[in-house]
Amino acid sequence: MSIDINEIKKAENLVYKKSSVLTDKVMHYCPGCSHGAVNRIMAEVIEELDLQEETIGVTPVGCSVLLYNYIDIDWQEAAHGRAPALATAIKRLRPDKYVVTYQGDGDLAAIGTAETIHACNRGENIIMIFINNGIYGMTGGQMAPTTLEGMKSSTSPFGRDVARDGNPLNMTQIVASLPGTSYVTRQSVHTAAAARKMKRSLKKAFENQKNNKGTSFIEVVSTCSSGWKMTPAQSNKWMVENMFPSYPLGDLKDE
């Protein structure tokens, strides 16, 4: 029996479709990178909550600098590390809008440490998404504040030596201790189940912003196959075995 392709394409057979909030632009992310999945989840959540007209996003410097090409909302592109400062002003001057920042580990936890901590400590009513892959992806795989002990990078070619290079920084734990944050969670997108959980977290964060609950902070423990010099499958495995023990998944705070 031959199956007619048009039979398959019937509306009642549709199980998944691209979010209308995603643009048609082809993403520039490397195979196996977590950014694409997180971008898609953002678009889906914005679509499902019907907040396309109400959301203003802030992109960082790093691999996601061109995020504004993929999600069809108004965007501002921030200087390295400064997204929380932009978001602070945007939300305070447009409290009727939803404001989301999206930053990597170098951006949020190194150069932008002050902006991150102070926005969270003031309890700015915004969502902060923190992609933690333990490396500077865009500049070619240098050591990040979150690079694990012994982990190799182009500026720690023999592995991070804590005595020389300092300790990995657990930013999410720090912001969870601040009174301004209401929801602090650590998620991942390496399996369908994890991605679904991440999506529920992001929805909750939007809900929190609607209810003026202060800062919602979502770390996504992520992969960087290119920077880690692994295949996508190896990266996921490596992340589970090495990143998760240092950055365990789950809610750190939910008030």
Add this chain to the structure above:
Amino acid sequence: MREVRLMKGNEAIAEAAIRCGVDGYFGYPITPQSEVMETLMDLKPWETTGMEVLQAESEVASINMLYGGAGCGKKVMTSSSSPGISLMQEGLSYLAGAELPCVVVNVVRGGPGLGTIQPSQSDYFQSVRGGGHGDYNTIVLAPSSVQEMSDFVELAFDLAFKYRNPAIILSDGMIGQMMEKVEMKPFKKRWTNEEIEKYCPWATTGKKKDRERNIITSVELDSQVFESFNHKLVAKYRKMEEEEVRFESFQCEDADYIIVAYGSSARICQKSIDILRSKGIKAGLLRPITLFPFPKAELNSIADRVKGMLSVEMSTGQMVEDVRLAVEGKVKVEHFGRVGGMVHSPEEVVEALEQKIIGG
């Protein structure tokens, strides 16, 4: 009815900001400009005009808060003094690159480094040459009275929005700290969000169904595209040079000698002119009000009929370079100025003109 008050320059900045409908002020304390934020906090404009006032964690955060607010089409400003303004240069470059309007007040103190808290004009180059990385200019206004501190806030916003470009009010510790009479402007309403959508169709106001998404950014990875963007910026700066030059001249018509001075130095030099005239020396004062764009054409034309010029500034010689460029070698141009927080007296300026220009 006219409302006249005795105010410090810094206080005048704060009052004027509220009155001309500013949406947000983001700042960080530093001497000698802390009265700006102190006055704003005292006046609580969030209860009256709805203006937001926030003490940020640093000057770096302040300037980036301006970026966020300006990106939404809001009228946003900050104030600081020299070391803090240095920290803002990265942000200013991004603001210029993203073509965002905002106002930055610099109440200059002497440098380099932590320097002195006393007045200086040593941030001239930083202000008129862009200050941060990349090819850009900011509009630079130089008030020389407390009244102008007040008036230039609105003017700076008008120019900033007209050109979608940061505007700097380059003051100093003297104008910031002194008190003079100020005629207050009436209150103007802040723009509504609907008005912003009309006047700033580029702003991030939430993507409506009937328009493309708005993106505030300064990044462009295609070099050909970015080259044309650079040219577009330059065309904007040339237009400012054609249309926005502002200056004031005192007794330049019959003058043999010209003193060029801005801001507080110009005030001091007015008295020097009086002294010189009483000695029978025909001297005049040209006061640039806009330092960028600089009154090049006016100086060039004055150079045809005078014997020499003295650039008087509280720096080791910065504006003097622009004066020299403007006069194209037609007359002798020298520099005079006290530095390190010292302020020249009118008499010292007279002596300098006599020695360096008239006698020299």
Add this chain to the structure above:
Amino acid sequence: MSEEIIIAGFGGQGVLSMGKILAYSGVMQDMEVSWMPSYGPEMRGGTANVSVILSDNRISSPILKEFDTAIILNQQSMDKFEDAIKPGGLLLYDGNGITRHPERTDIRVYRVDAAAEASKMESSKTFNMIVLGGYLKVKPLVSMENVMTGLKKSLPERHHKLLPLNEKAIIRGTEIVQKIQEV
């Protein structure tokens, strides 16, 4: 008319606020005015001074080398500003703590013992207003009515209950100021 004044003393003597009240009185009298303080660490103890200009015309330089009047409230200021008074100008000083009295003979010298008087009035805060009264007696450039309005404008509303005491102090100053020398 143009009057260029330096007021100099210790931080905490009310030098800056006295200058402000004088300047505000000038505003009330429709004069052009400027008030230029020395600012910075001096504010937290040590010497403080402010130059005030009252004029019928637009004021050019707020920075001055010579003054029509010097109001001097401690020895350091006497040493610094006695020579900065224009010939024929006025030096008004409080004798309290002064070890070297004015020596110039080409200036007018008046003395107002405000510190002693303020202690008699049991209010050290009135010190600067007594000095102001003494100055206004010697140079009545602004009317008492405008001084009182200037005082009211300078004081935050929560201090307006102190207005009668300050007025009394100004009047007391006009009464106790003594001529030392005229030229």
